[in-house]
Amino acid sequence: MTDNDSPLAILKELVRIPSQNPMGREQTGPGWLEQGMAEWLCRFFTRHNILHRYDQIESGRGNVIARIDGAADRPTILVDAHQDTVPVAGMTINPFDPLERDGRLYGRGACDVKGAMAAILSAVVRLNHIDPRSRANVIVSMTCDEELGQIGVRDLMRRLASGDPFFPRKPDMAVVAEPTQLDVVVAHKGVLRWRIQTDGVAVHSSRPSQGNSAIYAMAKIVGALERLADELQTSGPEHPLCGRPTLSVGTINGGESVNIVPDRCVIEVDRRVIPGESFDAILQETRQWISRQTKIEFQMLPPDTTCEPLLDRKNDSLAESLVATTRKTVGSSRPIGVAFTTQAPQFADAGIPTVVFGPGSIEQAHTKDEWIQIEQMDQCSEILYDWITGF
Numbered sequence: 001m002t003d004n005d006s007p008l009a010i011l012k013e014l015v016r017i018p019s020q021n022p023m024g025r026e027q028t029g030p031g032w033l034e035q036g037m038a039e040w041l042c043r044f045f046t047r048h049n050i051l052h053r054y055d056q057i058e059s060g061r062g063n064v065i066a067r068i069d070g071a072a073d074r075p076t077i078l079v080d081a082h083q084d085t086v087p088v089a090g091m092t093i094n095p096f097d098p099l100e101r102d103g104r105l106y107g108r109g110a111c112d113v114k115g116a117m118a119a120i121l122s123a124v125v126r127l128n129h130i131d132p133r134s135r136a137n138v139i140v141s142m143t144c145d146e147e148l149g150q151i152g153v154r155d156l157m158r159r160l161a162s163g164d165p166f167f168p169r170k171p172d173m174a175v176v177a178e179p180t181q182l183d184v185v186v187a188h189k190g191v192l193r194w195r196i197q198t199d200g201v202a203v204h205s206s207r208p209s210q211g212n213s214a215i216y217a218m219a220k221i222v223g224a225l226e227r228l229a230d231e232l233q234t235s236g237p238e239h240p241l242c243g244r245p246t247l248s249v250g251t252i253n254g255g256e257s258v259n260i261v262p263d264r265c266v267i268e269v270d271r272r273v274i275p276g277e278s279f280d281a282i283l284q285e286t287r288q289w290i291s292r293q294t295k296i297e298f299q300m301l302p303p304d305t306t307c308e309p310l311l312d313r314k315n316d317s318l319a320e321s322l323v324a325t326t327r328k329t330v331g332s333s334r335p336i337g338v339a340f341t342t343q344a345p346q347f348a349d350a351g352i353p354t355v356v357f358g359p360g361s362i363e364q365a366h367t368k369d370e371w372i373q374i375e376q377m378d379q380c381s382e383i384l385y386d387w388i389t390g391f
Contacts, residue, residue, distance in 0.1 A: 005048075005125045007377045008105065011118035013040065015098040015107035021084040021147040033060035034083040034144045041083075041142050048125055053166060055155060057144065063152045065166065066140040068128050074391050075172035076137040078347070079384070080153070081117040081358075082146030082177075085109035092368045104371040112365035115372035116177035116358035117142065119381035126385050136391040139171060146343055150307070153343040157350055173318045174347040175384075179360030179372075180338070182326050182380060184319045186355055187241045187337040190273035190309035190345065192282055195266050195301040196221060196290075202256075202263035211261035215254045217296045218265040224293035225249055225269065228286065239274040241312060241337025246272040247286075266301075272339060275309045308345040312337065315353040322357060325387040329379050338362070 003009060017040055018031035030036075038054055041064040045052035052066035064083075088095040088108050095108035105115070120140060127135050143152030160167055178185070198218045203211030229247040236244045247269065254265030271282055287300055312335075319335045326333035340362055347354040359376040 005122055007115075007118045007122045007381045008100075008374055010121050011105055011110065011115055011372075011377065012098040012100075014114040014118055015105070015110055016096055018088075018096055019084050019109070020087045021145060023087065023148050034062070035060040037083040038062055038064050038142070038144070044121065048128055050124065050128055055159070057151055057155050061144045061151070063144060063156055064142040065156070066124070066142075067166065068124065068135070068138045068140075069132060069168075070135040070137040071133045074136040076139060076169055077388060077391075078139040078141060078171035078174040078352070079120050080141040080143060080174060080176045080343070080347070081113050081120055082143050082152065082343070083117075084145055084147050085112065085114070086147055086366045090368055091370075093370075100374070103374055105374055105377075106369060106371040108370055110372045111179050111360040111367075111370050112362075113177050113179065113358060113360075115360050115377045116179070116380065119359060119377050120177060120384060122381045123384040123388070127388060130389070135389050137168075138388060139167065143343070149305075150343050150346065153346045157346055160350065170350075171347075171352050174344070174352045174354040175322070176342050176344040176347065176354060176356045177358040178340075178342050178356050179362050179365055180336070180356055180358055181361050182330055182357070182359060182376060182383070183334050183336045184322050184326070184355050184357050185310070185338050185342075185344075186315050186319045186335045187239065187275055187312035188310045188344070188356065189242050189245070189275075189339050189341060190277075191305060191307045191341045192271045192273055192279050192303055193268060193305035194283070194303040195268055197264065197266045197299040197301060198296065199299075200261065200263045200265075203261045205259040205261055208261050211263075214262045214265040217298070218252065218254065218267060220294045220296050221290055221298060222249055222252070222267065224290050225286075227293065228289050237274060237277065239276065239337065242274045242309070242339065243337075245274050245277065246339075272341075273309050275311045277309070279303065279306055307341045307343075308349065310342065310344045310348060310354070310356070315348070315355050318353045319355050321390075322355060322383075322387055325390060326383050329383050329386070
């Protein structure tokens with residue numbers, strides 16, 4: 001492996017490539033979507049003579065999938081990292097000019113998850129140069145749109161289920177890259193997001209009693225939801241690894257002008273879901289809570305985001321083996337549960353034992369000066385190499 005294929009050298013290249021997810025907003029032009037990242041990945045795999053392909057899903061968006069074949073009697077391991085980052089608005093550093101300082105690499109995506117991607121790519125280059133009889137079979141999936149709709153992993157799972165010839169067999173296990181500080185995530189929360197709408201009667205603001213304010217009505221609902229959020233934290237269901245569910249109102253929009261009583265108001269609700277909870281039950285219970293608390297008429301609009309939680313089931317042996325390999329390198333690692341959401345459940349729901357693993361801390365993800373510890377990224381690459389060759 002050359003210096004150009006070290007995790008740090010690869011990460012610097014990745015940070016220079018903008019791959020912002022528009023997060024549902026209309027954004028076009030350079031800097032948005034994953035096309036540039038996908039093109040770089042294809043060049044990388046071509047340079048290293050690694051079998052790969054690009055699966056376009058939408059204009060400017062698609063997955064890059066690579067494969068290195070090992071011994072026929074060894075398992076197939078899928079390692080996934082997403083290409084996209086959140087937008088760069090509000091950052092205090094140059095997001096696309098990688099800055100190395102004090103053992104850290106700064107830049108958008110350095111932590112979430114280009115650092116993990118660099119660790120994976122560096123390990124794959126090393127694996128590609130050893131005797132295939134000395135390694136497991138590896139599928140590398142670099143997926144798009146993880147930060148919002150997860151269209152990339154959904155397309156990948158459809159192809160896996162359809163008998164796509166690029167995949168000789170169903171993966172025996174999967175590792176999804178996210179910042180976990182080299183602990184192994186065996187369970188995490190899911191997320192359910194939806195909108196609530198109140199309707200009023202618009203009149204001139206000089207005669208408010210003649211109308212009906214949708215904002216005043218929504219204010220009562222927001223108060224009720226705040227009480228529900230408190231209730232969930234004190235007496236809601238609890239998972240031994242993930243804790244209790246949470247609820248947050250993230251946006252509120254209403255009214256056309258300050259001199260018109262508003263006839264419409266909409267809020268967006270974010271509900272974090274612990275393993276064992278049901279989306280339908282959550283929506284029904286929330287509706288009933290608001291109705292009991294306020295007596296306000298409202299509409300619950302259909303959910304626009306549903307991400308299942310990762311269940312700590314059928315992934316214990318996978319987690320144990322990865323924890324054991326990690327401990328040999330860094331001295332400590334443990335199976336944990338986390339509050340954030342990943343696309344790991346997409347693999348787990350297909351019957352593939354799945355964990356989440358990678359360098360960096362979730363506390364640095366999406367921040368104004370995002371960074372990753374270079375040493376931990378190097379350690380991650382070494383761990384993955386040792387783990388894959390250990391099967």
